[in-house]
Amino acid sequence: MPTPTSRATLTQLGEFGLIERMKRRTGRSRTPVLRGIGDDAAVIRLNHRQLLLLSTDVLIEGIHFDPSTSSMEDIGYKAVVSNLSDIAAMGGTPQYIMVALAVPPSQTSASIDRLYDGLVRACRHYKVQLVGGDTSASPRSLFLCVSITGLCRDRRFLARGGARIGDLLYVTGTLGDSLCGLRILQQRARSQSASRSNASSKRHLGFLVNRHLHPVARVGEGLLLASQRLATAALDLSDGLSGDIHHLCQESRVGAEVEAEKLPISPGCRWYATLDRTDPTHFALLGGEDYELLFTVPPDKQEKVTRLGQKHGFRFTCIGRIRPRRFGIRVKALNGSSWHLAPASYQHFRQTPPLKGNIR
Ligand code: ADP
Ligand code: MG
Numbered sequence: 001m002p003t004p005t006s007r008a009t010l011t012q013l014g015e016f017g018l019i020e021r022m023k024r025r026t027g028r029s030r031t032p033v034l035r036g037i038g039d040d041a042a043v044i045r046l047n048h049r050q051l052l053l054l055s056t057d058v059l060i061e062g063i064h065f066d067p068s069t070s071s072m073e074d075i076g077y078k079a080v081v082s083n084l085s086d087i088a089a090m091g092g093t094p095q096y097i098m099v100a101l102a103v104p105p106s107q108t109s110a111s112i113d114r115l116y117d118g119l120v121r122a123c124r125h126y127k128v129q130l131v132g133g134d135t136s137a138s139p140r141s142l143f144l145c146v147s148i149t150g151l152c153r154d155r156r157f158l159a160r161g162g163a164r165i166g167d168l169l170y171v172t173g174t175l176g177d178s179l180c181g182l183r184i185l186q187q188r189a190r191s192q193s194a195s196r197s198n199a200s201s202k203r204h205l206g207f208l209v210n211r212h213l214h215p216v217a218r219v220g221e222g223l224l225l226a227s228q229r230l231a232t233a234a235l236d237l238s239d240g241l242s243g244d245i246h247h248l249c250q251e252s253r254v255g256a257e258v259e260a261e262k263l264p265i266s267p268g269c270r271w272y273a274t275l276d277r278t279d280p281t282h283f284a285l286l287g288g289e290d291y292e293l294l295f296t297v298p299p300d301k302q303e304k305v306t307r308l309g310q311k312h313g314f315r316f317t318c319i320g321r322i323r324p325r326r327f328g329i330r331v332k333a334l335n336g337s338s339w340h341l342a343p344a345s346y347q348h349f350r351q352t353p354p355l356k357g358n359i360r
Contacts, residue, residue, distance in 0.1 A: 015348035016247075038251060039160050040089040040235055041150065051157060053150035055086040061141035063348075069185035072111050074213040075144070076118025082238065083148040084126055084217035085291040089236035091158040091226020092150035094128045094219060100145040102138035115144075126219060156226045158234035158295065163252035167232055167296040167322040170305070172218045173315055174266040175241060176280060179287030181212025184272070204268040211268075215291040221314045225295055230305050234295035240288040243343040245329055248294060255327035258285075258320040258341065261334045285331070286344050296322055 010018060022037065029036035032045035041055035057079070059065060065075045080097060087094040099119060103112065123130050128148070184205055218236070225231040233252055237244050241258075249256055263284040273280035297305050302318070309316040320332075332338040 010349040014350045018349070035157075035159060040086040041092070041148075043090065043152070043157055043159075045154075046151075049154055051092075051152040051154060053087055053090050053092040053152055053157070054147070055083060055150075056145060056147040057082050057086070059144040059146070061143070066186075066189075067142075068189045069182070070213060071118075072114035073118035073121070076115040076120075077122045077214060078118075079144050079146045080119055080122035080126070080128070081215050081217045081291060082289075083146045084122075084128070084219060085215075085236040085238065087148055087150035088217050088219040088222035089158065089234050089293055090150065090152065091156060091222045091231075091234065092152040093223065094126060094148060094150045094217075096149045097123060097128050097130045098147045099130060099133035100135075100147075101133060102136045102143035104138050104140060104142065107142065119146075126217065152226065156229070158222065158226050158231055160233055160235050160248050160251035161253075162231075163233040163248060163254050163296040163322045164298070165254055165322055165324050167298055168302055168318050169256055169258065169320040169322060170231075170295050170297055170316050170318050171237070171241075171264060171292050172221050172295075172317075173216070173290065173292040174264045174269065175237070175285075175290055175292060176269045176283030176287040177208055177211035177266055178215060178289040178291075179212075179240075179283050180269050180272040181208040181210070182289075183276075184209055185212065201271070204271040207266070207268040208272060211266075212289065215289060217291060218293045218314075220312065221293055221316075224308060224312060224314065225293075228304070228308060230301050230308070231295040231297055234293055237290050237292045237294055238288060239347070240286050240290075240344075241294065242285045242341050243347065244294060245341065246343045248296070249322075249325075249329055252296075252322070253325055255323040255325050256320060256329050257323050257327065257338075258329075258331045260331050262317065262319045264315065264317040264319070285341065 019037065026037060033042065034045060034051065035043040041053040044052045044054065046052050059079050061067065083097065084094050119130060225234060233248055235244055235248050245256055260281050263281060265280045265284050269283055270280050273283060305316055329341045330338045331341050
């Protein structure tokens, strides 16, 4: 029987509506699957001590990357990091990677060498092994699919569904940098230099571009939060806080309040926002591909999070609090005004690309 929305176009459904339909068709997960569709990685029991984590990510030329703003090496590096980030969000230790590739025949073998230089560099850096994949010709653009496995100690994984009312909302690192970096690269590609060439501008430009091209997977942070049982829920910020926070709240059946002035924003992002005459909060809420972790902490563990964060040199910032579901998801400004945080970050099928991180 067709469902009432079976004739809906993908533009009407959006990426997340489509995933919800797939989830309904797939049915409930059965033992030994502890988490199936709906989290950053699937969780499968291996034995009474260990859990296997599995995740996969597709990267398409023109949607996830643009060869005019990223080198092949950068594309390969970031493809691995975006996968590692999903394992980090589950609190796991990443293990093995497989790479499926579809390449237009016009592409040179040297360019695929560069792609593999990037893939291998990221694998070495994070101590994961590339153990296989698949290769095909592609009619037009480059297509990349990276899959990853990770391991986790029994019951020590982080899921999206564990946040409780009253928990504190935290993020790692700083938000919005990747989107600023992408905008700078796009302006450069159109040869509209955003730079004023003094030393401080150069430093900010270099920082932001690097944050876009070489994001960091917060593997150590995720492991600490899971092994010390500090977080009740977590996910990684791949699409942008304004959208990803909805996934955490939906899975946990709660609402949330974000305090705008608490959002961790780098000096580079503030500098770019001033040049762009934009409120930097806008970049922090909407920008995708920062690959920071969003997680929730019970109030009685706040002191331990601060202490262990400092001990390990991890940047953890409390940005708000989990509220009842009926509260919705809201942002509060310093002057006391507040507004509903609509999921305005990237969603496939809803936006016409040029590029995933781009909100303009
Ligand atoms: P992330 O941004 O963390 O990579 P996604 O938004 O891509 O997560 O996916 C959300 C959930 O939906 C994940 O659990 C993922 O495994 C699942 N999912 C996405 N696409 C499909 C698909 N085509 N078939 C089955 N499950 C899917
Ligand atoms: Mg994720």
